[in-house]
Amino acid sequence: MSSLPLGSRIGSLLGRMGLKGRLLVIAIPTVWLLVFFLIPFLVVAKISFSEAAIARPPYLPIVEWIDGFFRVNLNFNNYLFLLEDPLYLAAYLGSVKIAGVATLIALLIGYPMAYLIARSPPDQRNLLLMLVVLPFWTSFLLRVYAWIGFLKGNGVINNLLMSIGIIDEPLVMLQTDFAVYVGIVYTYLPFMILPLYANLVKLDEAYLEASSDLGALPVTTFFTVTVPLSLSGIIAGCMLVFIPAVGEFVIPALLGGPDTLMIGQVLWNEFFSNRDWPVASSVAIVMLFVLVIPIMLLRWAQSAGEGESR
Amino acid sequence: MKRPSRSLMIFGVLGFVFLYAPILSLVVFSFNESRLVTVWGGFSTKWYGELFRDPQILDAAWVSLRVALASATLSVVIGTVASFVLVRFRRFRTKTLLSMMITAPLVMPEVIIGLALLLMFVAMESILGWPGQRGIMTIIIAHSTFGAAYAAVIIQSRLVDMDLSIEEAALDLGAHPVRVFFDVTLPVIAPALMSGWLLAFTLSLDDLVVASFVSGPGASTLPMVIFSKVRLGVSPDVNALAAIIIGVASIGIIVAALQVSRSKKISQN
CATH class of the missing domain: 1.10.3720.10 (MetI-like)
Structure with a gap:
C-alpha cells in the first residue's frame, strides 16, 4: 500500500463511491461559502430588523413563540x-x-x-x-x-x-x-x-x-x-x-x-x-x-x- | 516602437519614489536612537531589543503566524477545489452560485465581512453551541474564506491555461479521475498553488479589521496589537517590527523571483 502514490490511494477510495465523489467535490467549497459567506449576510439583514437590547447577544429575536403563536417583531427603527x-x-x-x-x-x-x-x-x-x-x-x-x-x-x-x-x-x-x-x-x-x-x-x-x-x-x-x-x-x-x-x-x-x-x-x-x-x-x-x-x-x-x- | 517621452519617464520615477519613500523611511528610522522617530538622534539598534522583550508583541506574532499558516493552507484547499469544479465540471445546479460566492469576498469591504462573520458565529453558537469561544479558530475560518477567494483567482487562471491533453491522456490510459487530479493536475498547477498560498498567507498576516470583529478576548493578532499601539502615535518599536517584516518580505520576493527566472531558463533550454 505504501508504494502507491497518495493520489491513487485516495482515488481508489473515492472510486468505490462512484458518482457521489463528484457531488462531494462540488459540496466542499459550496457548503463552506454558504455557511461562512452567504448566510452571514442574511444574518446581518435579519439583525438589522431587530431591536437592540441589553442582553447576550445584544438584540431581541425577530420571531418569538408566545402562547402558541409566532410573533414577528419586524423593526424598521x-x-x-x-x-x-x-x-x-x-x-x-x-x-x-x-x-x-x-x-x-x-x-x-x-x-x-x-x-x-x-x-x-x-x-x-x-x-x-x-x-x-x-x-x-x-x-x-x-x-x-x-x-x-x-x-x-x-x-x-x-x-x-x-x-x-x-x-x-x-x-x-x-x-x-x-x-x-x-x-x-x-x-x-x-x-x-x-x-x-x-x-x-x-x-x-x-x-x-x-x-x-x-x-x-x-x-x-x-x-x-x-x-x-x-x-x-x-x-x-x-x-x-x-x-x-x-x-x-x-x-x-x-x-x-x-x-x-x-x-x-x-x-x-x-x-x-x-x-x-x-x-x-x-x-x-x-x-x-x-x-x-x-x-x-x-x-x-x-x-x-x-x-x-x- | 515609440519610446516614452522624457516627461513621462520623470513622472514614472516620481511615482516609484512615492511608492517606496515611506517604506524606506520606516526602515531608516527603525535604527534611530531618538524616541521621536522622525527626528534623527543617532544610530541605534535598541528598539529591536525592546521589540524582542515585549511579550505582548511576541505572543501576538505567534498567534498571527499560526492563524496565517492554517488559513493559507485551508484557503488553497478550498480555492483549488472551487476552481477545479468551476473550470472542469460541466454545468451543475449551483455553478453560478458558487462562482458568485467565491469572487464576492474580493469586492466586499472588510468591515462588512467582519461584522457578517461575527454575527454568524454568534448565531451558530446560540443554535449549535459552536464555536463556544471566539479566538484563533474563528479568525482562521474568517481568513480562509477571503483567502480562498484570492487563491481561487490565481488557480482558476492557471487551470484555464493548462493543456487539457495531458489530463485526457491519463484518463484514456485508464486512470481514475481522482488519480488524474492528484498525479497530473496538481503537479502542473503547483506554482499557482504556491502563489495562492503566499497571497493568502500575506493577507492573513496583514488583516486587522476582520480579525478584530471575529476574535475573542483571548486572542490578539499582531495587526491588532500594532493598531492599538499606533493609534496613540508613532512608536519606534513598531518601526523596528516594520523593518523586520519588510526585510522578510523582500527576501521572500527576491527568492521567488530568482526561482521563476531560473525555471524559465530551464524551460527555454
Whole structure:
C-alpha cells in the first residue's frame, strides 16, 4: 500500500463511491461559502430588523413563540434612525466623496505609470510591474503607519521643507482629509495600475500611428484613441480602488481627523463602542446598496476586458 | 516602437519614489536612537531589543503566524477545489452560485465581512453551541474564506491555461479521475498553488479589521496589537517590527523571483 502514490490511494477510495465523489467535490467549497459567506449576510439583514437590547447577544429575536403563536417583531427603527440622524447621511456622502476624489487622483497618477510600463521594452516590463506590486506584499497597516511619520508636525515632509526654507512653520497635514486621500491613493495605487497595464499593453500601436498620420496632435490621439480603447481598464481600476475605499476603516482611523467622516469608521464605532449590533447591521446593509452599482460596473469592466483578450 | 517621452519617464520615477519613500523611511528610522522617530538622534539598534522583550508583541506574532499558516493552507484547499469544479465540471445546479460566492469576498469591504462573520458565529453558537469561544479558530475560518477567494483567482487562471491533453491522456490510459487530479493536475498547477498560498498567507498576516470583529478576548493578532499601539502615535518599536517584516518580505520576493527566472531558463533550454 505504501508504494502507491497518495493520489491513487485516495482515488481508489473515492472510486468505490462512484458518482457521489463528484457531488462531494462540488459540496466542499459550496457548503463552506454558504455557511461562512452567504448566510452571514442574511444574518446581518435579519439583525438589522431587530431591536437592540441589553442582553447576550445584544438584540431581541425577530420571531418569538408566545402562547402558541409566532410573533414577528419586524423593526424598521434602525433604518429610520439612519435617516433621521444626519450623522449617517453625512458619513455615507463623506465616504463616497473621499473615495471618489482619491480614485480620481489614483487614476491621474496610475494611468501615466501604467502607460509608461506598457511602453517600456518587454524585458523591463516585468521588473517594473514587480516594483509596483512589491509594496503590496508588505503590511498594509504598516504602510499606512509610515505616512503618520511622513505627515505629522515634526515629520519627514515638514522637516525637509523647513530645512530647505520653503516654509517657516510646520504644515498641518496629519488628521486632515488630505492625509486620508494620500493614504488611500498610496495603498490602492497597485490596484489601479495593474488592470490599466493589462489593458494598455494590448493596445495596438497601429491605431495611434494612424491617428498621428492623419494629422492628430498627440493630445488629441490620446483622448480620442487611447482613452476610449482603454475604457474597460480605467473602469476596472477605478472600481478596484473605489469599492474598498468606501468601506475603509484603517486609513481614516489613523490618518484622518475628527472631522473626517467615513462610514466604515461609523460602523466600527456602532459595533465596538456603542455595542449597537442592529444599527451596525443596518449601516452595513445600506453600505451594500451603495456599492451595488460600483460592483456591477466592475463586473462589466472585467468581462469586457476578458472579451478583448480573446 | 515609440519610446516614452522624457516627461513621462520623470513622472514614472516620481511615482516609484512615492511608492517606496515611506517604506524606506520606516526602515531608516527603525535604527534611530531618538524616541521621536522622525527626528534623527543617532544610530541605534535598541528598539529591536525592546521589540524582542515585549511579550505582548511576541505572543501576538505567534498567534498571527499560526492563524496565517492554517488559513493559507485551508484557503488553497478550498480555492483549488472551487476552481477545479468551476473550470472542469460541466454545468451543475449551483455553478453560478458558487462562482458568485467565491469572487464576492474580493469586492466586499472588510468591515462588512467582519461584522457578517461575527454575527454568524454568534448565531451558530446560540443554535449549535459552536464555536463556544471566539479566538484563533474563528479568525482562521474568517481568513480562509477571503483567502480562498484570492487563491481561487490565481488557480482558476492557471487551470484555464493548462493543456487539457495531458489530463485526457491519463484518463484514456485508464486512470481514475481522482488519480488524474492528484498525479497530473496538481503537479502542473503547483506554482499557482504556491502563489495562492503566499497571497493568502500575506493577507492573513496583514488583516486587522476582520480579525478584530471575529476574535475573542483571548486572542490578539499582531495587526491588532500594532493598531492599538499606533493609534496613540508613532512608536519606534513598531518601526523596528516594520523593518523586520519588510526585510522578510523582500527576501521572500527576491527568492521567488530568482526561482521563476531560473525555471524559465530551464524551460527555454
